[in-house]
Amino acid sequence: MDAQAEGTDEAARAEAREAAAERAAELNRQLEYHAYRYYALDAPEITDAAFDKLLIELQQIEAAYPELVTPRSYTQRVGGYVSPQFQSVEHMARMYSMDDAMNLDELDEWLERTEAALGAGHATYTCELKIDGLGVALTYEDGRFVRAATRGDGVTGEDVTLNVRTIRDVPMRLSQAALAHMGADARRPIEVRGEVYMPKGSFLRLNEEADAQGREPFANPRNAAAGSLRQKDPKVTARRDLATFLYAVADTAPLHVDSQHAFLSWLKEAGFSVNPNVARCTTPAEVHAFCADALAHREDLDYDIDGVVVKVDSFAQQDELGFTARAPRWAIAFKFPPEEKETVLREIRIQVGRTGVLTPVAEFDPVTVSGSTIARATLHNEDEVHRKDVRVGDTIVVHKAGDVIPEVVGPVLAKRPADAAEWRMPRTCPACGSPVVHEEGEVAYRCVSIDCPAQVKERLAHWVSRGCMDIDGVGDELIDKLIEAGLVHDVADFYQLTADDLAGLDTGRTYLKDDKRRGVRAGDPIPVGATIAAKVVDELVKSKAQPLSRVLFALGIRHVGKSVAEVLARRFLTLDALIVANEDDIAAVDGVGPKIAQSVRQFFSVPENLAVLERLRVAGLTLEEDLSGEAARASQETGVAEDLVAAQPLAGLTFVLTGTLERRTRDEAGAALKALGAKVTGSVSKKTSYVVAGPGAGSKLAKAESLGVPVLDEEALEQVLATGEVPAAE
């Protein structure tokens, strides 16, 4: 090679190195930014998969140019944050992150490396689920809980002791048996570690409440857990449903156990919550099988997992392998592939909530993601639509946030149609046409018209819902019809309804087929039957006994969710006391505060609202909190339920469901039958009153025919459900 060529070669290398350094700096900047949003604010802007991609790119650049690795690089750190809002706590020993295997090949590479270091066939592995929560360290002295801290930067964490005290499954004392196991070391402080998480169901409820109150929802259960634990006020944490799984300890020495699986048994014995899905594996094939099984069953769990953690079981072998700057060499996190799908965004529809908030909802071509079909996802507000820059006609990427909530990740810009226009929030309410307002400092736009039909409907639906007045049998369709017929406009109107008003209204559903006997034709509306009408009236009467806390929540006062309604009811006891209370008195209630107090006062100063309350009182609603104890209330409720049994139209009848139904699942159909008093069983006998058979029905249908049990098709079932009456015998 001549000197000149060598010179250009060197220049090209220098240029490439320069470009790599620049990219690495940029990646570090982005990683810092997103880590801050994730760890400090509990409000990530990008998915974990997108974050991991940035990190992997940085790792690859640093592998090619080792001189770019600095101690400040994100690859050399444990991601985390210590907020000045909390006292800081030094961990007894460093808390590490974990190296990832993004696929089975990377998992195998780690297994091979480990086998090579420990000697082939010498390692046993403990496989655990990787719980997607936030890491915490719990310190016990003399067997007593004294301190809890977040992971923070791995060396220093945030003191969250008072908050962790409110988590029910954290023991305040270790069991005598566990201390006995420690022998002479029982007095030494120990620091156990694990994950604080929020069950999926609680996460969904929390976000529903946030949506209803116009607050920003959490992106996924992990962030909801972190946001709930990292609170200045432990009372807020106490109201959130958090739980733990423990799986590690800072110093194994005092425990007198020599392996991970023995340690997990010790944790259980000590009183900690330990995840039951654990396996000891001796071969890579067994490790693979555990991973495959965990992936297949992740949807069935009530908490989020984002992978499997494989650990070398023996503590002696763990010591032999040691740690890198950010992670143990004796463990690997096998990360599940994120399920993301492409689809086409057809429409951004506006939903008007009961408080008038306009919420844009993405409607897209149905796709199957993580086991279920999704076709819409909330976009929360206008800012979010713009930040994501999604436009009608775009090909979009969708996934399930935390594997539960459908979410639009973003557009595929390369596939954007030339005419796709930037989306704008309408300036008038799509339901009533009044101009919408955008209050200072709020992300939400709202329709403030008192008469907005969308709000009227949502308010009525909220009133009857399970967590509020719990009025069975009044669904969305019936509410539509009641509004249309001019029978119900506000919640007090419900209590003027008579069975005659209801009977004959159409249910919003239609007949599927002609039925000469009944004189109906396909497409005719199915009317509400007399028995159902009577049942609805009974339900309304029953709801009058609901305590004040339910009524307050059901009224849909802005910022008053279920738990705020409960504390207000407990403090003021009667509606009258709350109506005359001043803003300061209300704000002084534990868990309330000025913003809520202002909203409550505002609600009670609107004459129309007071008029509705007065009509509720005249109708006989309780409007008082019953503090005579939960037990008394429960027995009262069952008393009412017993009275109702006799009135239930299908009481005494037994149904068996078989084959496929189109309008509802078998479970839903079963629940609807039970709601009318029927029994639903799994096998056909002489005692069976009716068999409902859809296409594909087999032996149960044959048995019904041989026993002479009447068989109904789906059409007939719908009529039974709509009218509460069974067909006359042939």
Ligand SMILES: NC(=O)c1ccc[n+]([C@@H]2O[C@H](COP(=O)([O-])OP(=O)(O)OC[C@H]3O[C@@H](n4cnc5c(N)ncnc54)[C@H](O)[C@@H]3O)[C@@H](O)[C@H]2O)c1
């Ligand atoms: N979306 C974003 O903007 C953003 C920003 C920063 C980080 N992140 C995400 O955070 C993660 C990185 O966080 P990390 O450093 O905590 O690493 P990690 O979550 O990948 O793995 C380590 C952690 O797993 C947890 N864990 C759960 N179950 C465990 C078990 N059975 N045994 C041992 N540990 C268990 C522990 O808390 C441990 O600290 C990545 O998934 C990354 O994508 C996302």
Ligand SMILES: [Zn+2]
């Ligand atoms: Zn409106």
